[in-house]
Amino acid sequence: VIPYQDFQMYLKVITNLNYLKYLPNEQRLTFIRGMARRARKVDIIKPKIDINKPVDRISKGDKNIVFSSTKNQNKIHHSEKDLRTFETLNLRSDVIQGLGSLEVVNPTIIQMLSIPMINNRKNIFCAAQTGSGKTLVYAAPIISHLKNNSDDGFINRLSRPRALVVAPSRELASQILKIFKSISHHAPIRSLGLIGQHQKKWTRDYLKGIVDVVVGTPNTILKYHQRGRLLLSDLQYLVIDEADTMMDENFRKVTTEILQSCQFTESNLNSRNDTQAILTAATLPPKGILSKYQRYIKDLEICQSNLHKVLPNIKHSFNKTTEDQKIPLVIKRLENLLKRPSRKCVIFCNNSKTCNFVSIKLQEENIEHSKLHGNMNPQVRSKDYDKFVKNETRVLVCTDVASRGLDSSEITVVINYDCPFNTTDYLHRSGRTGRATEQFPGEGEIVTFITQNKQVIFAHKIQEAAMKNKSLDDDIRSKKTPSKKKYQQQMLEYEQQKKKTSKK
Secondary structure, three states: OOOHHHHHHHHHHHOOOHHHHHOOHHHHHHHHHHHHHHHHHOOOOOOOOOOOOOOOOOOOOOOEEEEEOOOOOOOOOOOOOOOOOHHHHOOOHHHHHHHHHOOOOOOOHHHHHHHHHHHOOOOEEEEEOOOOOHHHHHHHHHHHHHHHHHHOOOOOOOOOOOEEEEOOOHHHHHHHHHHHHHHHOOOOOOEEEEOOOOOHHHHHHHHOOOOOEEEEOHHHHHHHHHOOOOOOOOOOEEEEOOHHHHOOOOOHHHHHHHHHOOOEOOOOOOOOOOEEEEEEEOOOOOHHHHHHHHOOOOOOEEEEEOOOOOOOOOEEEEEEOOHHHHHHHHHHHHHHHHOOOOOEEEEEOOOHHHHHHHHHHHHHOOOOOEEEOOOOOHHHHHHHHHHHHOOOOOEEEEOHHHHOOOOOOOEEEEEEOOOOOEHHHHHHHHHHHOOHHHHOOOOOEEEEEEOOHHHHHHHHHHHHHHHHOOOOOOOOEOOOOOOHHHHHHHHHHHHHHHHHHHHO
16 A cells, blocks of 8 residues: 555556566565665655645735625616517417516516527527526527417317426425416416326326426426426426536436436427427536537527626625634634624525535524435425515525525525635525625625635636626536536435434
């Protein structure tokens, strides 16, 4: 066994000694150790890493990196003639009334660009920053089109929805379903959620009838489809929300099976048996992920607006600290926040183990909070998150499960207890406080704790992008691990080993 500290020296010594392979194992190891000792004495080979210094030591410089982007990236000046409304986007009047009940009056940029393409029956990938109204991009035209078909005499068949919306998390699927329900009060349609919670008998009985829109998580949808309870022969719309997440290693297999079950339309075809695809995301995924969607979806067009940019009018703080100082800093922040009414905070961790640790520390300080991560019991997870939504608790400790698409206009502070893996995760996390700038202008803040030199480089990269209003590159890693996938695999192996030892 070769010690890690001497690895560099051993490597340089043995590269020029090819005849070592002919020696027995014990003689070979003795010879290598002797050569390494001699090399160390005469300083022929100097180790690249100083063993006495800690690896994760923070470099010298400012203790806190604080900046804010004051440029309004969403602001576009229109004349009175050019100002568009939902009426000009060919939406029904009852659908527009439903949007008014959600306090949505004028369309955003991405809605003006995408809704006409959806009305023209094109397969699109809609990518825009958080808070730009991507859910209404597909909800409004789908409901309008389904209502027009019903008025023209379209007859639904049992257990065959005309629109299917797939979301990666239960919380996001519930949020999308609420939007469809709200608009359906004015433009009546039948919608159902397949979210993998209780009331399964009621869901099965309701699905046996006529349903227009089904919203759910991928595993539950696929389970109902494989058992013959959900038929996709009449499907006209397939919506994949957070499409970049839905094609990662956790959802790729399920997503491809759902895509294979649909017959996608070519451009400008209106056949009953063809399905139109609508994909949405806050970031545009790399070409590798897009190519996987393009295998199944023909003529996929990309519609984007203000991509990969740091949210404006929000304060960004990167605090250099150590692991043992994180909890006191979090508690101090929360004490100041909870003194002000109606303000909420989200604390992001990179894994469920850290999430549980932070939750225990907050309980010791008697700070009421909710917890959300993938390893929780579904019913406990749902109740905990409902408390946060209903303002019974004002602090949410979570993993990246809560970073995608969840809407809250009262979150003023986001704390990254663990520095994000990459810029994509940072943009998704910071987007949780992007909606609070309207209700609490000037109070939005993202606090990130950094403990490594590589994370300092990550902070300066975000600072430069915010100051120059540039797009962020997604290849900047903020942790020392090679990739997020490998880190998650290591955590999975750790959990499995923990279960085995507990059983023994």
